[in-house]
Amino acid sequence: MRAIRVEEAVGNILCHDITKIVPGEFKGTAFKKGHIVTKGDIPELLKLGKEHIYVWEFKKGFVHENEAGLRIARAIRGLGLILTAPNEGKVNLVAATDGMCMIDEDCLLKINMIEEIVVATRSNKRPVKKGEVIAGVRVVPLVIDERKIKLVEDIGYEPNIISVKPFNFCKVGIITTGSEVYHGRIQDKFGPVVTAKAEAYGCKVIEQIIVPDDVELIARAANTLINHGADLILTTGGMSVDPDDVTPSGIKKAGAKIISYGAPVLPGSMFMVAYLGKVPVLGLPGCVMYNRVTVFDLILPQVLAGEAIDRSMIVRLGMGGLCLKCEVCHYPACSFGTGA
Numbered sequence: 001m002r003a004i005r006v007e008e009a010v011g012n013i014l015c016h017d018i019t020k021i022v023p024g025e026f027k028g029t030a031f032k033k034g035h036i037v038t039k040g041d042i043p044e045l046l047k048l049g050k051e052h053i054y055v056w057e058f059k060k061g062f063v064h065e066n067e068a069g070l071r072i073a074r075a076i077r078g079l080g081l082i083l084t085a086p087n088e089g090k091v092n093l094v095a096a097t098d099g100m101c102m103i104d105e106d107c108l109l110k111i112n113m114i115e116e117i118v119v120a121t122r123s124n125k126r127p128v129k130k131g132e133v134i135a136g137v138r139v140v141p142l143v144i145d146e147r148k149i150k151l152v153e154d155i156g157y158e159p160n161i162i163s164v165k166p167f168n169f170c171k172v173g174i175i176t177t178g179s180e181v182y183h184g185r186i187q188d189k190f191g192p193v194v195t196a197k198a199e200a201y202g203c204k205v206i207e208q209i210i211v212p213d214d215v216e217l218i219a220r221a222a223n224t225l226i227n228h229g230a231d232l233i234l235t236t237g238g239m240s241v242d243p244d245d246v247t248p249s250g251i252k253k254a255g256a257k258i259i260s261y262g263a264p265v266l267p268g269s270m271f272m273v274a275y276l277g278k279v280p281v282l283g284l285p286g287c288v289m290y291n292r293v294t295v296f297d298l299i300l301p302q303v304l305a306g307e308a309i310d311r312s313m314i315v316r317l318g319m320g321g322l323c324l325k326c327e328v329c330h331y332p333a334c335s336f337g338t339g340a
C-alpha cells in the first residue's frame with residue numbers, strides 16, 4: 001500500500017472505500033475498495049477532498065480480483081453459458097438457454113481445493129431456465145498470485161466443467177393402462193398431467209393409447225407408438241403389486257431392456273426405466289398423477305437433455321430422494337433430487 005497524488009492514480013487499485021456525505025441527502029460509498037481509478041474519477045475524488053489516496057502496490061505476477069474472476073469464469077465455462085461483467089471481483093455464469101445444468105464435480109472439487117479460489121454452483125443435473133445464474137466465481141483477496149489462476153486454467157482445459165445442456169424436442173407416446181379407464185368407469189386424469197409436464201419442456205404428445213390391464217395389449221401399444229415415430233414412451237398406472245398391475249410385464253413383453261424397476265425416490269418408488277431399442281420407456285406409477293413433483297420430474301429432464309439413464313443414476317437419487325411435500329412447492333429450488 002502506498003499513498004499517491006490523485007492525479008497520478010489512474011489505473012491504480014484503491015485500497016479502501018471512499019465515503020461521500022451530502023448533508024440531508026446522501027451518505028455512502030462513492031468509490032469501493034478494489035476500484036480501478038479512471039481519468040473520469042479524478043474530479044470527483046478531488047471534490048471529495050482527496051488529494052492523495054492509498055493504492056495497491058502492484059507486484060509482478062499478481063492479478064486484480066476482477067481480472068482473476070474473469071479468467072476463472074472463462075476457464076470453467078462450458079456450452080450454454082454467458083458471463084457477467086465482474087462486480088467487486090465476482091463474475092456470474094448465466095444460462096444462455098433453458099436446459100440441464102451439468103457440473104463436472106471432480107473438476108469443481110480440484111478448483112476449489114486451490115486456496116483463495118471460490119467457485120460456487122447450483123446442484124448438479126437440475127433443470128434451469130435461460131437467464132438464471134448457474135455459478136458465481138471470485139477470489140478471496142483483492143490481488144492474487146497469478147500462479148493460482150494458471151492452475152485453474154490448466155484444469156479448465158477439461159471441456160464443459162460447467163455447462164447447460166439444452167433439452168431435445170421429443171415426440172412422446174403415452175400408454176395409459178387400467179381397465180377402469182379403458183372401460184370408461186372413470187375418466188383418464190393421468191394423460192393430461194404427463195402431457196402438461198412433457199409440453200412444459202417443449203415436447204409434443206403425438207398419441208395416447210388407452211389399454212386395459214393386459215400384458216399383450218400393453219406390449220402391442222408400445223410397438224405401435226414406436227412405428228408411429230415416438231422417441232419417448234410414457235406408460236401410466238399399473239406399476240405396483242396388485243394382480244392387475246401388469247405394466248412392467250407389458251413393457252418387458254414389448255421387447256424392452258429393463259434398466260431399473262423401483263427407484264429410491266418418494267414419491268415414485270414404483271418407477272421403471274426401460275429402453276425399447278433406443279427409445280426410453282418410463283413406467284409411471286399412480287403417484288405421478290397425484291403428487292406435484294415425483295421421480296418423473298427428476299428423470300424427464302435428464303432424458304430430454306440426452307442423458308442415457310442407467311441403474312447407477314437411479315440409485316444415486318436416494319440421497320435427496322425424499323420430497324418434503326412443502327405447502328408451497330419450490331422445486332427445483334429444494335433438496336428433492338439433489339442426488340442426481
Ligand SMILES: Nc1nc2c(c(=O)[nH]1)N[C@H]1C(S)=C(S)[C@@H](COP(=O)(O)OP(=O)(O)OC[C@H]3O[C@@H](n4cnc5c(N)ncnc54)[C@H](O)[C@@H]3O)O[C@H]1N2
Nearest residue numbers: 176178181187188189190237238239240241245285286287
Ligand atoms: N400393497 C402395496 N400397495 C401399494 C404399493 C405397495 O408397494 N404395496 N405402492 C403404492 C405406490 S408407491 C403407488 S405410486 C401406487 C400406484 O401404483 P400403480 O401405478 O399400480 O397405480 P394403479 O394401481 O394403476 O392406480 C392407482 C389409483 O389411480 C387411479 N388411476 C390410475 N390410472 C388412472 C388414470 N389414467 N386416470 C385416473 N385415475 C387413474 C386408479 O384408478 C387407482 O385409484 O400404489 C400404491 N399401493
Ligand code: MOO
Nearest residue numbers: 268269270285287
Ligand atoms: O411409487 Mo409411489 O410410486 O412411491 O408413491
